[in-house]
Amino acid sequence: MASLERAGTPPRFRFLVALLPLFCGLFCVFLSNIPVSLLGGLVPPPLLGLVPVYFWCLVRPDLMTPAAALVIGVAQDVMSGGPPGVWTLAFVLTYGLVARQRDSFAGLGGLAAVVGFAAAAAFACAVAYVTVAGLALLTLGAHLPTLSPILSQLAMTVLFYVPAVLVVGSLHHKLIGASRGDL
Amino acid sequence: MASAWKIARKSNAQLPLLIVIALAVVLVLLGKAQSGLFDKARAHITDLMAPVLERVRVPAAHFDRWIGSLTEIFSVYEQNLKLKEENARLRQWRNVAIVLEGRVGRYQALLHAVPDPKMNAVLARVIGRANRPFLQTMILDAGRENHALPGQAVVDARGMIGRIYLTGQRTSWVILLTDLNSRIPVTISTSSGSVGNIQAIMAGDNSRMPTLEMVSHTVVLHGGDQVTSSGDGGLLPAGLPIGTVVSDGSGGWRVVLLADAGTSQDVEILNFSKPPEALPANAQLPAEAAGLRPVAPPPPRPSTSPPIPQSALPSAKPKALAKPQAPAAESPADATSPASSDDDAER
Secondary structure: OHHHHHOOOOHHHHHHHHOHHHHHHHHHHHHHOOOOOOOOOOOOOOOOOHHHHHHHHHHOOOOOOHHHHHHHHHHHHHHHOOOOOHHHHHHHHHHHHHHHOHHHHHOOOOHHHHHHHHHHHHHHHHHHHHHHHHHHHHHHOOOOOOOHHHHHHHHHHHHOHHHHHHHHHHHHHHHHHHHHHHO | OHHHHHHHHHHHHOOOHHHHHHHHHHHHHHHHHOOHHHHHHHHHHHHHHHHHHHHHHHHHHHHHHHHHHHHHHHHHHHHHHHHHHHHHHHHHHHHHHHHHHHHHHHHHHHHOOOOOOOOEEEEEEEEEEEEEOOEEEEEEOOOHHHOOOOOOEEEOOOOEEEEEEEEOOOOEEEEEOOOOOOEEEEEEEOOOOOOOEEEEEEEOOOOOOOEEEOOOOOOOOOOOOEEEEOOHHHOOOOOOEEEEEEEOOOOOEEEEEOOOOOOOOEEEEEEOOOOOOOOOOHHHOHHHHOOOOOOOOOOOOOOOOOOOOHHHOOOHHHHHHHOOHHHHHOOHHHHHOHHHHHHHHHO
16 A cells, blocks of 8 residues: 555545455456347357456455455356355465465566466366255256366467456556555 | 554464464355355345346357357258258157147046146246356356245256256346256156166266266166156156166266256246145945945943953954944045034934
């Protein structure tokens, strides 16, 4: 916050600017979960909500807190319609992984940065799949969900990472960028 | 303001990661035990989004059709020939069906068969689709206001699509037959006709073709056998067309669905509720229909003597056995009716 004060951000906007990563995550969740299929349901929508979580966890972890990741995960659960809590757990655990390996992830650039995000997204999808499979085994017997839809979603998420991170990065530089100096 | 915000951030926002993970795990378990809160939130959000979805639906459908046409443009000629041939065959089947429908109606009238329960249907429009890794659903623009309720079957012109599992005020979510959580009792009409109808459970696994489970190992299915809803459990009407059987190549069987949930635009929500079975009228009971009137039970006499063991009275045994049959043969209304007791007294 001290950096926001130094940057000359009006005090009444500081609160909103600090909540921008959370709002951005919620908007991405909303955007990716609008129940309109443009490709005849051939591919599942990307996990756009994971992009702000990953980005600000690396760039400004003080603004993207674990609680914010939890809220974004809950929103993803509510909007996606799947078993409750699955994406919440996946987002929070992914946040934990990225936060622990922050130096490794933040040091990546170019194609390696995309690979870094792909690894984080793969971890999130794996957590979600294992959770759903566990719940399915508990209630439906030995009937596991097929792997191809979650792999398609992972591929779509990685595909949409570059345009999404460009938008998120642009927002960061325009609205929060002044405070980057104290990272 | 700034100092208050700093204090707030220090005390609340920096929740330890472990606590948040624990919260997420609790949420998974809570959601499994009671997902009502999530369902209400989903229904509420969908209700709010319904006007937007209805506006977006038309351009999205156009775009979807345009994308589809790009892939199909190369096979238009072959498809046209195939459709013409199929149309000619279906016209023949239509004539056969009309003749058979009349014949079945006559047989039902002759046999006094119980007619199929009448169903009300609500016509609804598909305003949203979601093809997610763990959920395959569509959203309809009919909700509780239109008497759509969870459990009701959703069909299009070709066959069954799924069941409603969540209703908002103006919208409903449909769980598709292909969804992982879908389980439908079905009847398989074998083409050989030697075994008659086979009961099974059709289970979705998020693939395009649901699997057939609980099929007896002694039963031999054939590709092309017809699958319809069995109506077991009384949740769904019997006889809804669902699809045809195909082999999955590894000894199991799957169902190719007749309806295509990806392209359906207008669907019907079937309001099926099986009425409670009514007791038959007296005149329809077998004994009365044969001209025999049921024997009324004798009036209870106050027992003053000690009970006599049954073994000592061999002749009393048939009486004791016959006694409970009389009330079973008559309806409860007769047992309390004074007129019936008068008739028995006359006899």
